[in-house]
Amino acid sequence: MTRPARRTLSIAGASAAALLVLSACSSSSDSSGPAGTSDGSGRSSASSPKVSGTVTVFAAASLKESFTALGQAFEKQHPGTEVSFNFGGSDSLAASITGGAPADVFAAASPKTMKIVSDAQDTAAAPTTFVRNQLEIATLPGSPGKVASLKDLTKSGLKVVLCDKTVPCGAAAQKALDASGLTLTPVSYEQDVKSALTKVELKEADAAVVYKTDVKAAGDKVQGVEFPESAKAVNDYPIALLKDAPNATAARAFIDLVKSAEGQKVLTEAGFLKP
Structure with a gap:
């Protein structure tokens, strides 16, 4: 074989080796690339359903x-x-x-x-x-009804709203009341937690037992009052x-x-x- 021919084969062999390395790198990056390219089990997006x-x-x-x-x-x-x-x-x-x-x-x-x-x-x-999620009492800013505890919700003349007992927030509220030995007659039972919170926001109620997340989402429209009994009624x-x-x-x-x-x-x- 002549010297030029040997040189040509040498270059071709080096190029093939480089392509193999690049291919391997590309394959590796595909399985751990941006979000969506892997389903977390090592399979690339090419094999995942669109x-x-x-x-x-x-x-x-x-x-x-x-x-x-x-x-x-x-x-x-x-x-x-x-x-x-x-x-x-x-x-x-x-x-x-x-x-x-x-x-x-x-x-x-x-x-x-x-x-x-x-x-x-x-x-x-x-x-x-x-x-x-954990319960919290929602009142109007400044707590005009002087609500500082779960027991305060039993005060005469205070308008309190609860979720219906068939709704998780209502069942949790009842569990907290039972654990405290308290009896509470609300002015209304609401079908979901947002409806109960709205009653307070519209000043149709002085307080409502809702979730901490709902109090936080309401921003400055309501004021949250934590109570220790809520720890006994945390919802999964x-x-x-x-x-x-x-x-x-x-x-x-x-x-x-x-x-x-x-x-x-x-x-x-x-x-x-x-x-």
């Missing part, structure tokens, strides 16, 4: 602000998707799901209300707890993919976001407790 279309989420009213923010983040991460929410009392949402309402994800404010759905075999997998929030989810792929991706570090940051900043 997330598209609308994902319908039924969620407890107390999740409204944080889930709305997460929905916007989800749509940004997955262009062309849309997150449609139905917020309300967990018991009403559970009844709608077991009644056949089309939904992909259910996030409840208590295991008891989630159990309604799982007992009806309407969940595709076992629900998992993603956050917890479970989330689950529904069995007949019209968009199971997007539903799983949304649940992953909720449980991710990014999702947990949004939720804890809203006042939720880690599970």
Whole structure:
């Protein structure tokens, strides 16, 4: 073989080796690249189902602000998707799901209300707890009724609102009252925590027992009063993919976001407790 020929083969061999190295590097970066290129199990996006279309989420009213923010983040991460929410009392949402309402994800404010759905075999997998929430008393700024404790809610002439006992926030409030040996007759029972809080914001009530997250979300419209008995009535929030989810792929991706570090940051900043 002539010297020029040997040189040509040498260059070709070096080029092939370089291409192999670049290919290996590219393959490695693909499996650990930007968000969305890996599903956390080592599989690249090339093998992951494409997330598209609308994902319908039924969620407890107390999740409204944080889930709305997460929905916007989800749509940004997955262009062309849309997150449609139905917020309300967990018991009403559970009844709608077991009644056949089309939904992909259910996030409840208590295991008891989630159990309604799982007992009806309407969940595709076992629900998992993603956050917890604690009660707080909401009053008007300056606490005109001089509410400083749970016992103060029993004062004569004080207009107090509670969530209905079938709603998680109402069941938790009743549990706290029972633990304290207190009896309270509210001026009204509301079907979800936001409705109870609104009564105070509109000055139709002096106080309401709601979640810390709702007091925080209301900003300067209300004043929060913590009470030690709330520690005995902390609610776990479970989330689950529904069995007949019209968009199971997007539903799983949304649940992953909720449980991710990014999702947990949004939720804890809203006042939720880690599970």
